Amino acid sequence: MNRTLVLMRHAKALAHSALGDRGRELAPRGWQEAQQAGRELAGHGIQSVLCSASARTRQTVEALGLRVPGDGPVPVEYLDDLYLGTADAIRRRIGEVDDDITGLLVVGHSPGIPTVAADLAWASKPQDADTIQRWFPTASYSQFRIDGPWAGLRDSDEGVRLTAIGRPGQTTIQT
Known part of the structure; x- marks a missing residue:
């Protein structure tokens, strides 16, 4: 199947917060980025989200506004x-x-999210993996087709295609 x-890396956040790094919220530009990303990701069949517990990732997911058709x-x-x-x-x-x-959908931070994206891309698109490793600014996302169970991703990139x-x-690069 x-x-x-x-x-996805969280959208643009404020530089500082009195609550520390974990409490940093989205900047106004970040809210706009996340809303635009939500429109772009709406047709991608996302049924579940794993999200970092930080304020900026929570707000990114909120601004995405993703819905399961007919189910909220x-x-x-x-x-x-x-x-x-x-x-x-x-x-x-x-x-x-x-x-x-x-x-x-997994929403998190750099360097973790771009590292996983580049690792998974390497098997099918080494040149794109290099691009991801060098360029993955806020609100960037990468999409993969997985041929197999989720558990297979723990230690293998087999059946993964960027x-x-x-x-x-910006224009999405279809690879």
């Missing part, structure tokens, strides 16, 4: 270990997703 995985907002799981999570932690969490879910790289308001 084909699955869709979208990895897409369910979101907020995870402390995705806050500045390593690539291994992100892959482990993806691997725990129920296989009934065929469309998953299908798109995008950023709100």
